[in-house]
Amino acid sequence: MIIFDILSDGLFGAIAAIGFGAISNPPKRAFKFIALLGAIGHACRFCLMTYLHIDIASASLVSGLIIGFGSLWLGKPIYCPTTVIFIPALLPMIPGKFAYNTIFSQIMFLQNINQPDLKAKYMEMFFSNGMVTLTVIFLLAIGATLPMFIFHSRSHSLTRRVYK
Template structure:
């Protein structure tokens, strides 16, 4: 049982890494950051799904995983002399709340064009709001989570430049 959970977790992390890498290639990242992007993507996926396994809400889990990427990428950027955006953006893309977005669109469409029964329409309103707001909050926590560490730690770079 425990082993099964861990294996599933590793599988999901692996595919998160692959997704991060796919977007990295789409954004044409430098060749020497390919492995870094894969590892950061897999690491972020691992953290997010580990937290969600312990019943932590998807919004908070996404925020923590995105901040992990943000915090790691600043010292890493200094070490291998690349701007942090190069490997901070691709790893957070796999955490985009695609399924919530899909459920929201699906519920809106059913509500507007298909369902007449008033009881079902109430359920659809509930689905639109739950999925829609979860999607918005996950998106906010991803952008804030990945960008905030860079803004917090950037002070040192600017000082270095001024001298």
């Protein structure tokens, strides 16, 4: 049952990565690796959070790193820069629920400005959700781009083809 949960999480992660990638018009040969990395990244974060009880921020950083290294490795056979593969693969990991709660609590705060109890509750909700959203997005970006900075000569020449 655990295996099924992980696989279904990866499958939906892959569909999400393909769809969000399609908006940005990637080369057709890149889709298989976008889907693969989207699946691995999201399934990895799911496992870390559900089975090892790691917090969402650290888990996102680890998944971001995996996606970053994966894009550096898989970019070479299809001659695509790392960003082309890792940006669509990262998008399924955006903490949408927290972002939504931030906006929701902001509106509720403004609506209940005369009721101290509710006001304090929504204020707390606004800051905690906003902090999670910002941290996770920032750590995802750092994690995915770090491999690119470490192995810069490889990441600069991914689109170089071999001519005989």
